Amino acid sequence: MKQIGHFIGGEHVAGKSGRTTDVFNPATGEVEAQLAMADGSELSAAIENAKAAQPAWGATNPQKRARVMMKFVELLNRDMDKLAEALSREHGKTIPDAKGDVIRGLEVAEFCIGAPHLLKGEFTEGVGPGIDIHSVRQPLGVVAGITPFNFPAMIPMWKFCPAIACGNAFVLKPSERDPSVPIMLAELMIEAGLPAGILNVVNGDKEAVDGLLDHPDVMAVGFVGSTPIAEYVYARGCANGKRVQCFGGAKNHMIVMPDADMDQAADALVGAGYGAAGERCMAVSVAVPVGEDTADRLVEKLVPRVESLKIAPSTAGDDVDFGPLVTKDAYARVKGYIDKGVEEGADLVVDGRGFSMQGYEDGFFIGASLFDKVTRDMTIYKEEIFGPVLSIARAANYEEGIDLAMSHEYGNGVAIFTRDGDTARDFTSRINVGMVGVNVPIPVPIAYYTFGGWKRSGFGDLNQHGPDAFRFYTRTKTITSRWPSGIKEGADFSIPTMN
Secondary structure, X not given: XXXXXXEEOOEEEOXXXXXXXXXXXXXXOEXXXXXXXXXXXXXXXXXXXXXXXXXXXXXXXXXXXXXXHHHHHHHHHHOHHHHHHHHHHHHOOOHHHHHHHHHHHHHXXXXXXXXXXXXXXXXXXXXXXXXEEEEXXXXXXXXXXXOOOOOOOHHHHXXXXXXXXXXXXXXXXXXXXXXXXXXXXXXXXXXXXXXOOOEEEOOOXXXXXXXXXXXXXXXXXXXXXXXXXXXXXXXXXXXXXXXXXXXXXXXXXXXEOOOOOHHHHHHHHHHHXXXXXXXXXXXXXXXXXXXXXXXXXXXXXXXXXXXOOOEOOHHHOOOOXXXXXXXXXXXXXXXXXXXXXXXXXXXXXXXXXXXXXXXXXXXXXXXXXXEEOOOOXXXXXXXXXXXXXXXXXXXXXXXXXHHHHHHOOEEOEEEEEOOOHHHHHHHHHHOOOOXXXXXXXXXXXXXXXXXXXXEOOEEOOOOEOHXXXXXXXXXXXXXXXXXXXXXXXXXXXXXXXXX
């Protein structure tokens, strides 16, 4: 049985706590490895390694730090197939989707090559008699990331790449469900020239999370996961005086206007709703057709597409649409939501509960499901399902459609499909959601913009990647200077002004 430990101080370290958890292959249901779960002493060792290594790294000029990122990008491209295969084996997503996971992280690493420019401060000459002011951005020290199972490559890189480029040391606590790729990324960072101790990977559960949130040497924490845990991490981290950014759950709507191209809209919904088995925080889970005729036309387009989706393990080839859910518990949860939708009166147009695959009966596969005539009081509308389930909530008019998205507690992503520029402009201006697509179903911003939801999808003032990441992982120091030749004799007891 494969044993997975931690990565501390540039080396693989076996677990010492005696606690382990199983890592599964979702396609077969078989145990692939045993993962060590860190205790307090192991977490402290990682933080101490990071703290000892950070001052020299923080003093390294930004251009040299950027060169490490350049080499890291080169190595990611070299090992793309290897990373994607390992990711797919533990998560279950298809190989093309796994490569997309890596590439989206790689693009943030590419953005971080611009650290020398992004870390520049400001300078003003002559703000007063012989007085100049300038500002500098300096690293925080040791920072940490707590990342989810659904993007085991992308989200860790969204966290550690900008943090490290800014001169910090980083402690990563990845998901225990698919832990291999985060450690592989740490190995590549060392190969790229990163000093030992600057990136540490500690596997664990709530004990490790609480240790990061409570440790006085951890200056900032970033989290991605469910909203209840995001709220917990944010509250506990802030109570301990840390800088914290947390991203939680979602219920992403896609408004379909009567003038939309129904084939394009249907294709977009199928890809965005069922890709990665719906295990994406930016998955479209609610389609909102405006008008009964629009709804009927959309359902007519959707049903054959949903029924013909190819569900299989990633080893079946690149034409697979999606694979299994990540765990047996995830399967039970998603099936329970479908049962609940039927119980509460939604119209189950396509039922994926009976799906089974010969030779993979013990895998965590569930078929694609499609609900129609879902109302806002139903559980499947209110809660995040995180599975291959798409709900159609019919709206009588545009105002009702936009209200559905605006009144939902989550505000991660939203989209509208229309050919009308006035409608699109009104929608993008009024909608209270953090990421908005116009004829784009999954509006995840590119690396040099920032990613973040509103309402109960995001907690904290700054978003992930883009310029916000460099603001989050640094603090500004402002220096006011005057040299002796410009200083008058005698004490001045009034507050300094520019008069």
